[in-house]
Amino acid sequence: MRRLLRAAAILAGVVLMTEVGEAQTGLLEAAGRGDLAAVNRLIAAKADLEQRDGQRQTPLLLAVAGNHVAVAKALLAAGASPNAQAANQDTPWLLAGASGRTEIIAAMLPLKPDLTIRNRYGGNALIPACERAHVETAKLLLTSGIDVNHVNNLGWTCLLEIVILGDGGPRHQQVAQLVLDAGADPNLADRDGISPLQHARKRGQSEVARLIAAAGGR
Structure with missing residues (x-):
């Protein structure tokens, strides 16, 4: 036992x-x-x-x-x-x-x-969401009080990443409109002084360029 x-x-x-x-x-x-x-x-x-x-x-x-x-x-x-x-x-x-x-x-x-x-690039959650054109995610992030004009370690905002790393297609057009409507500065340039509108035109992103110009981009 x-x-x-x-x-x-x-x-x-x-x-x-x-x-x-x-x-x-x-x-x-x-x-x-x-x-x-x-x-x-x-x-x-x-x-x-x-x-x-x-x-x-x-x-x-x-x-x-x-x-x-x-x-x-x-x-x-x-x-x-x-x-x-x-x-x-x-x-x-x-x-x-x-x-x-x-x-x-x-x-x-x-x-x-x-x-x-910040992430390893000095960015917030919005910047890569926009760069990758996660439209619904970006829309939700914009309700959080996140800084729509934050500049990462590369000297880029979410709007600049949409243009520089995006393809100018429909989804990138949607996130561009979202951030512009949320107060993204259309004239906040990169470290070389090149504006989002200039980048968009250089890359042939005509619709994105139109959206930026409509928001006052130069």
Whole structure:
């Protein structure tokens, strides 16, 4: 009987250690693979929501990267930070903007993400969203109070990135109109003094150029 009790105690201890270990490290793996059931179980087990991997990525950042919307929402509801910065300077908020994760951005907005944190290019979430023509994401970001005239380390605003790195097509036209309507300065030039309108004309982006000129661009 004593041997059976001892064996049962050892087994219970092993199970407990496994559960503790999973709570300490398993949330990263579960979030990264989009396993909502496992994430919810680990949240209930009081797992550390801000645990980090080797690149200092949090579970929420991994959920954003994988576009695991339900997992991201569960983590946010549990208190995960949209501002936790990884080694490459990404935060869940910044990556969601750059990746066009509109539904996740919507879930983050009530938490008032820190709009002063910059990515590795010195940019905010709006600049890459515009450059990649994530129209709906940009539209939502513009409701957050984000700086539409922020200049990144390259000396470019979101409007300049739309022109310089965009293709001038319909989606880039839409984000150009969005940021101009939101107060983007059409004459805020790059470090060489070249304006968005000049860049657009040089690249043959006639419709984007028309939009910029209509907003007072020179």
